[in-house]
Amino acid sequence: MVSTEQDWREQGDAPDPATVGRRRVLQALGAATGVAAVAATGLLSYRAYDAAVLDPGGGAAHDPWRDWRAVPGPLGAVGAAVLAASPHNTQPWRFAVAPDAIDVFADPARGTGSVDPFGRERDVGLGCALENLVLACPPRGLAPTVALLPDGGGDRVAHVALAPAEPGADPLYEVIDRRHTDRGPFRPAPLPPETLDALSGPDPGGSGPAVHWIAGSAARDALGRLLVDAAEALVADTGQSIDNFAWFRATHDEEERYRDGLVLDGQGFSPLELGVAKLLPPSSRADGDRFWVGRTRDVHTATAAAYGVVTLGQGSRAAVLDAGRLLQRIHLRATAAGISLHHMNQITERLDREVTTGATSDLGPRLAALLPAGRRPVLVFRVGWPVRPARPTPRRPVTAVIA
Numbered sequence: 001m002v003s004t005e006q007d008w009r010e011q012g013d014a015p016d017p018a019t020v021g022r023r024r025v026l027q028a029l030g031a032a033t034g035v036a037a038v039a040a041t042g043l044l045s046y047r048a049y050d051a052a053v054l055d056p057g058g059g060a061a062h063d064p065w066r067d068w069r070a071v072p073g074p075l076g077a078v079g080a081a082v083l084a085a086s087p088h089n090t091q092p093w094r095f096a097v098a099p100d101a102i103d104v105f106a107d108p109a110r111g112t113g114s115v116d117p118f119g120r121e122r123d124v125g126l127g128c129a130l131e132n133l134v135l136a137c138p139p140r141g142l143a144p145t146v147a148l149l150p151d152g153g154g155d156r157v158a159h160v161a162l163a164p165a166e167p168g169a170d171p172l173y174e175v176i177d178r179r180h181t182d183r184g185p186f187r188p189a190p191l192p193p194e195t196l197d198a199l200s201g202p203d204p205g206g207s208g209p210a211v212h213w214i215a216g217s218a219a220r221d222a223l224g225r226l227l228v229d230a231a232e233a234l235v236a237d238t239g240q241s242i243d244n245f246a247w248f249r250a251t252h253d254e255e256e257r258y259r260d261g262l263v264l265d266g267q268g269f270s271p272l273e274l275g276v277a278k279l280l281p282p283s284s285r286a287d288g289d290r291f292w293v294g295r296t297r298d299v300h301t302a303t304a305a306a307y308g309v310v311t312l313g314q315g316s317r318a319a320v321l322d323a324g325r326l327l328q329r330i331h332l333r334a335t336a337a338g339i340s341l342h343h344m345n346q347i348t349e350r351l352d353r354e355v356t357t358g359a360t361s362d363l364g365p366r367l368a369a370l371l372p373a374g375r376r377p378v379l380v381f382r383v384g385w386p387v388r389p390a391r392p393t394p395r396r397p398v399t400a401v402i403a
């Protein structure tokens with residue numbers, strides 16, 4: 001069962017500084033009793049309506065979460081694909097749909113620049129979409145056969161041949177529209193090794209993607225410090241800070257216009273915090289950077305029950321796409337088990353940046369010391385028991401992403 005913020009506080013944890021800060025804002029507004037009091041003033045109630053304070057998850061930008069399941073055939077499978085995770089919610093995909101095949105393409109216009117200079121995270125996101133697409137074929141009476149990189153490289157990352165089959169469904173299909181990234185606090189309860197192993201799924205062995213769990217307190221603390229240091233380094237790098245901020249959608253209007261990017265609904269706030277955040281003026285880049293580093297230190301790393309690191313034994317692009325498929329499956333298994341997952345990739349984003357700038361730091365050796373020898377880190381995430389449910393974020397509709 002999902003516990004309330006009240007439970008969390010009763011368990012004796014330090015108050016979240018972001019919450020304290022917003023409480024001061026509320027007091028300054030003379031509305032410490034909550035959103036109802038805020039909504040009682042005429043001007044603010046219009047702002048509340050305008051900013052969709054009382055309707056998180058509503059609006060046309062969220063229609064793809066509601067509309068996909070009833071759509072038959074390959075278009076319905078694409079409807080599942082667009083609900084996948086992607087870096088900064090860039091949704092870096094396009095699809096060509098025929099009755100007997102779906103081609104998946106990278107959209108080179110939807111990158112994060114210096115945050116992902118080699119397109120590694122973009123390819124992981126495409127792998128996530130491909131996994132949802134494949135899971136959504138059997139319920140539509142389609143058997144998918146995937147060929148990765150059918151042109152050997154370039155923008156076409158997968159050709160999925162479709163053959164008629166008896167309808168069936170993987171249990172992970174059922175939770176595709178309940179999977180969301182949870183950036184909120186997690187409850188202080190451990191995840192036993194057998195629970196983590198169940199999230200990994202079968203180990204295929206070899207040099208392909210595998211997940212390495214970091215759950216012991218010393219290693220977990222070391223990775224937590226590393227994540228905070230990497231977040232500080234990222235915001236101190238003006239190029240990365242600007243490229244990060246470019247995908248923030250600060251207002252409800254922007255969410256509805258672009259239907260992508262990072263939004264307040266996805267920050268793991270309590271309903272009260274979310275309502276107040278939506279009523280405040282949009283943050284500057286510097287404020288956003290400070291907020292993110294603070295949350296990384298005081299919420300994300302402070303409440304992680306365990307971290308997962310998806311590693312590869314070799315560096316091919318097909319292996320990176322497969323790593324995305326594995327990441328999506330892990331997130332869906334976590335969702336089915338009521339466990340929250342939050343992607344945290346600032347360390348690998350800094351390591352890629354160091355390659356492009358020639359700078360060096362101790363981030364790479366510190367991460368390698370926590371991993372099995374000979375395995376390369378591709379993705380990092382934290383897992384834990386949720387304090388509150390994570391919310392859906394905007395998506396472009398299928399009609400906007402088919403060729």
Ligand SMILES: Cc1cc2nc3c(=O)[nH]c(=O)nc-3n(C[C@H](O)[C@H](O)[C@H](O)COP(=O)(O)O)c2cc1C
Pocket residue numbers: 083084085086087088089090121122124125128179180181182183261262266342343344345346391392393
């Ligand atoms: C390759 C990849 C990297 C990501 N890196 C981060 C990250 O470093 N920090 C973070 O908060 N979310 C990260 N995310 C999560 C995305 O921001 C998230 O999937 C997107 O905003 C859509 O939200 P949803 O997962 O709730 O549907 C990443 C996702 C992917 C696929």
